[in-house]
Amino acid sequence: xxxxxxxxxxxxxxxDVAARTVAAIGLxxxxxxxxxxxxxxxxxxxxxxxxxxxxxISFAVFAAVAMWAFAARExxxxxxxxxxxxSGLAVLIWLSLLMEPRL
Amino acid sequence: MKGSFRQSMAWLHTWSGLVFGWxxxxxxxxxxxxxxxxxxxxxxxxxxxxxxxxxxxAQGAVAYLTKxxxxxxxxxxxLPDERQATARLFWxxxxxPGEEAPRGRGRSENRAILDAATGxxxxxxxxxxxxxxxxxxxxxxxxxxxxxxxxAGLCAMFMLVAIASGVVTHKRIFKDFFTFRPRKAAQRSxxxxxxxxxxxxxxxxxxxxxTGLVTLMGLYMPWGVAANYKAxxxxxxxxxxxxxxxERSGVAAPLADLPKVLATASAHWxxxxxxxxxxxxPGDASAVIEVTRHSGDQLAYSGGTLTFNGVTGxxxxxSPQPGPAVLTNRVMYGLHMGRFADPILRWVYFLCSLxxxxxxxxxxxxxxxxxxxxxxxxERPHFGFRLVERLNIxxxxxxxxxxxxxxxxxxxxxxxxxxxxxxEVHAFFIAWGAMxxxxxxxxxxxxxxxxxxASAFLVAALPLVSAATTxxxxxxxxxxxxxxxxxxxxxxxxxxxxxxxxxxxxxAYRTAPKPRRRNRTEEAPA
Numbered sequence: 133x134x135x136x137x138x139x140x141x142x143x144x145x146x147x148d149v150a151a152r153t154v155a156a157i158g159l160x161x162x163x164x165x166x167x168x169x170x171x172x173x174x175x176x177x178x179x180x181x182x183x184x185x186x187x188x189i190s191f192a193v194f195a196a197v198a199m200w201a202f203a204a205r206e207x208x209x210x211x212x213x214x215x216x217x218x219s220g221l222a223v224l225i226w227l228s229l230l231m232e233p234r235l
Numbered sequence: 236m237k238g239s240f241r242q243s244m245a246w247l248h249t250w251s252g253l254v255f256g257w258x259x260x261x262x263x264x265x266x267x268x269x270x271x272x273x274x275x276x277x278x279x280x281x282x283x284x285x286x287x288x289x290x291x292x293a294q295g296a297v298a299y300l301t302k303x304x305x306x307x308x309x310x311x312x313x314l315p316d317e318r319q320a321t322a323r324l325f326w327x328x329x330x331x332p333g334e335e336a337p338r339g340r341g342r343s344e345n346r347a348i349l350d351a352a353t354g355x356x357x358x359x360x361x362x363x364x365x366x367x368x369x370x371x372x373x374x375x376x377x378x379x380x381x382x383x384x385x386x387a388g389l390c391a392m393f394m395l396v397a398i399a400s401g402v403v404t405h406k407r408i409f410k411d412f413f414t415f416r417p418r419k420a421a422q423r424s425x426x427x428x429x430x431x432x433x434x435x436x437x438x439x440x441x442x443x444x445x446t447g448l449v450t451l452m453g454l455y456m457p458w459g460v461a462a463n464y465k466a467x468x469x470x471x472x473x474x475x476x477x478x479x480x481x482e483r484s485g486v487a488a489p490l491a492d493l494p495k496v497l498a499t500a501s502a503h504w505x506x507x508x509x510x511x512x513x514x515x516x517p518g519d520a521s522a523v524i525e526v527t528r529h530s531g532d533q534l535a536y537s538g539g540t541l542t543f544n545g546v547t548g549x550x551x552x553x554s555p556q557p558g559p560a561v562l563t564n565r566v567m568y569g570l571h572m573g574r575f576a577d578p579i580l581r582w583v584y585f586l587c588s589l590x591x592x593x594x595x596x597x598x599x600x601x602x603x604x605x606x607x608x609x610x611x612x613x614e615r616p617h618f619g620f621r622l623v624e625r626l627n628i629x630x631x632x633x634x635x636x637x638x639x640x641x642x643x644x645x646x647x648x649x650x651x652x653x654x655x656x657x658x659e660v661h662a663f664f665i666a667w668g669a670m671x672x673x674x675x676x677x678x679x680x681x682x683x684x685x686x687x688x689a690s691a692f693l694v695a696a697l698p699l700v701s702a703a704t705t706x707x708x709x710x711x712x713x714x715x716x717x718x719x720x721x722x723x724x725x726x727x728x729x730x731x732x733x734x735x736x737x738x739x740x741x742x743a744y745r746t747a748p749k750p751r752r753r754n755r756t757e758e759a760p761a
Contacts, residue, residue, distance in 0.1 A: 156396075169462035177560070179463045180473045184560035186459040188567070191395065191448045198396045199403075202247040203240050225462060234465045 148207055156201035159214040164194035166221035173228040179235060244400040251393045251400070252598050253623065257630045258390045260595045264634045265368040266443075267588035270573055270581055273318040274719050275365030279645045281705040282359040283321050285717065287352035289314040289509060290494045292322040295354015296512075297493045299347065300324060305518050312512040315351040316529060318719065321359075322349045329483070361655040362645055367663075368638070373451065376660060381454070388455045394444045401433060421744075425604050429597040432590045439587035440594065446571035449564065474561070476554060478523065478542055486520040491548030493524070499550060500526040500541050507532045514545060522546055531574030535565035599627045624679060629671030632686035635734060639693035640666030646704040666693070680741065687738035695731025698724040 140148070171186030172179075197214065204210045268275060277283065296312045304310065307326040315322050325346045350357050363370075370376075375383030415427045433440065448455065457467070464470040497509045510529035516522045522545025528538025539554040557565065569575055573584045603624050610616050616624070644662035648655055670690070674682040701724075702708030712720040 165456065165458040168456050168459040172459035172462045178558060180470075181558045181560040183459045183463050183470065184558075184564050186462075187452050187456050188449060188560065188564060190456045190459070191392070191445060191452075194392060195395045195399050198392075199244065199247065199400055202400075203243050229462075234463055235469055 151207035152201045152204075152210065155207065155210045155214065156198040159210065159218075160194045160197040160201065162218055163197050163214060163221070164190040166218055166225065167193045170221045170224050170228075173225055241404055244403040248397055248400040248404050249602065252397045252595075253602050255390045255393045255397075256595055256599045257626055258386065259394055260592065260599070260630055261634050262372055262387060262390060263588065263592045263595055264638065265372040267585060267592060268638065269365065269369040269372055270576075270584050270588065271723075272365035272369050273316075274723055275368065277318075277320055278701075278707075278720065278723055279362045279364045279642070280321075280359035281701075281707050283348075283357055284350050284352055285715075286315055286317050286320050289316065290497060292349070292351045292354070293493045293497055293509075293512065295349050295351075296322050296324055297490070298354055299349055299356065300326060300514075300517070301490070303347070304328065304345075307517060308515065310512075310514040310517055312514075314508075314510055314512065316508060316510070316531070320351050321357060322351055323347075324349065360645070360650045361652075362659055363656050367641070367660055371663075373447070376664070384451055384454055388448065388451060391444055391447050395441075395448070398433075398437075398441055398444060402437070405430070405434075422601070422604050422608070425597055425601045429594060429601050432594040432597060436587040436590040436594075439584075440591055442570060443588070443591070446567040449567045450571050452564075478525065478552070481516060481521045481523060483516045483519045484521040487518060488520040488522065488546045490514065490517050490522055491524065491543065491545055496524055496543050496548045497526065499543070499548070500528075503541060503550065503553070504528055504532070504538070507538060510538075516545070520546060523551075524548075529574075530569070530572070531576075534569045534575055535562055536569035536572055536574070537565045596631045599623075599631065603627060625674045625682070626671065628674035628679075628682045628686055630667070632674070632683070632690045632734075633667040633670030635730070636670050636686070636690040636693050637663040637665075637667035639690070639697060642697050643693065643700055646700050680744065683741035683744075684738050687734055687741055691731045691734035691738055693731075694734060695728055697727045697731075 168186040168190035171189065172183040175182035175185055177185070201207075201210045292315050293312065296314075300307070300310050300312075304326040306329050308329050310326045311324065313323040323346075328345065347356050348359065349355065373384060373387045374380050375386055378386065415424075415431055417424050417427075419427075453460070460467060460470045464473075493512070497512070500509050501507055508529035509526045511527040513525040513527075514522065515525075524543040524545045525540055526543065527540045530536045530538060532538045535557075537557075541550060541554075542552045543550055573581065576584055603620065606620060607613050607616070610620065641659050641663040644659040648658055652658065670686050673686055673689075676682075677685060698709055707720065709721065709724045712718075712724065
């Protein structure tokens with residue numbers, strides 16, 4: 133984007149970058165955390181192993197979301213789809229907690 | 236974002252790299268040094284002797300502890316390996332009647348450092364040694380420890396993002412592997428240098444960043460644990476099973492022969508090295524000896540613990556084999572720490588890690604070089620540009636200068652000085668800050684040349700400073716064939732030489748000439 137002529141006024145570009153940055157960090161962390169928890173609950177291996185697998189993978193999730201936040205055509209899409217996936221993961225975690233409590 | 240996927244990734248790479256670049260540079264530099272943490276500690280504790288076998292050190296440790304703390308609740312002995320010259324001991328005194336728990340382990344009166352060979356106590360000068368570079372690498376300084384670790388984590392996370400977006404940005408990744416055009420236009424050369432240092436060691440950079448995050452995963456990403464365990468303690472018990480603490484029986488019994496126990500442990504591990512020895516209730520019939528394997532014996536950082544009867548010396552239990560995911564975690568940890576590496580591989584680690592420093596540094600410089608020609612008036616850049624430029628100079632020359640200043644302080648501060656270790660650390664930050672101030676006060680080119688020269692001098696003069704202030708010097712190390720310390724001095728000279736070379740190059744550098752007509756063979760810059 134640098135060096136390219138962008139038509140939008142400066143404040144809109146600023147708001148766009150801010151929305152993406154917050155999505156990259158905030159949403160990225162939220163999705164990584166939820167993915168770690170969902171994998172820890174749902175992987176069909178012993179609890180300790182599932183916990184560890186979910187946690188190990190979570191950083192890759194964060195990096196992918198952060199890149200997507202800046203690659204998506206519009207910032208609101210990131211927020212919309214991101215929140216959708218987050219709620220899906222939250223429901224999955226909640227269901228598994230209903231079925232089997234924590235140790 | 237507007238534009239193609241690659242363009243948005245190039246933008247992300249540029250800006251995340253800039254924002255986190257300075258802290259990342261310091262993290263890379265101190266992390267690089269940490270591959271030689273035991274050697275740095277040895278250098279900074281000239282009062283200590285030479286490495287010796289762990290069996291010899293164990294004998295000395297038991298003799299010392301039996302004399303000093305026969306009734307302790309427990310002893311802990313960290314045995315030296317072939318890179319360390321001392322055994323480090325601490326003990327928990329037996330709780331006096333009416334006292335709830337035995338007094339804490341942190342007390343200095345419950346600690347001792349023994350010479351590995353003689354078993355005699357040594358009192359090296361007050362210093363953090365190589366431990367400082369190791370700690371500051373992931374938890375900063377002057378910040379509460381947890382906050383510092385979050386700062387490091389955020390930087391590492393964006394390092395990961397910068398690497399991934401950098402790879403995407405880079406469509407000619409294979410071709411650039413063989414491309415270095417030092418005499419082309421400035422921007423092209425800096426780009427080549429950045430690509431070269433990044434691509435050459437790319438697997439290393441990716442590995443070190445990801446595994447770095449994994450080392451502090453419990454702090455950064457506790458949600459998997461929280462999803463499965465009500466209390467974190469339950470998780471830790473599953474992760475690190477520990478034997479129950481046993482009360483003293485009151486029946487005296489001599490402790491089993493520790494060197495023999497260690498030999499049994501080593502045989503059990505197929506020749507592995509014992510590292511940490513815990514003895515509970517020494518001198519009592521209920522004594523238990525726990526032997527933990529050296530973390531550098533295998534790729535996996537944790538080699539397991541064996542429990543022995545403390546009187547008969549019989550092997551009682553071994554820690555269970557970890558499952559595949561836990562083992563993966565330990566291997567990632569081990570890959571980051573690099574303790575398993577033999578000397579040659581350790582140097583490969585060191586060089587790849589230096590390439591990482593160069594990658595960050597050239598990336599930071601590239602940011603300014605690329606923008607200078609696009610400025611409305613390159614002679615009078617705006618504030619943001621000048622700030623980036625000064626911080627680049629002050630940090631790239633300042634961090635090595637700071638690290639050297641700490642070693643200078645180690646040799647020059649009076650041995651008995653109060654707060655000595657902390658002042659060595661202050662010297663690191665004072666020198667770094669001074670370099671930034673210097674960079675702000677001088678014109679760009681002069682600032683590069685002068686700060687890099689100062690940094691080169693501080694690093695390269697260290698062998699001389701050491702020779703002038705202690706009995707340690709290159710000749711004495713050669714005479715006693717102490718190759719680790721010989722290599723230490725030579726490495727300082729080489730690093731100082733490299734910085735001096737950079738200073739020379741910066742002096743001969745001419746700001747980008749007006750872009751000439753494009754050569755047909757040249758491709759558009761990435």
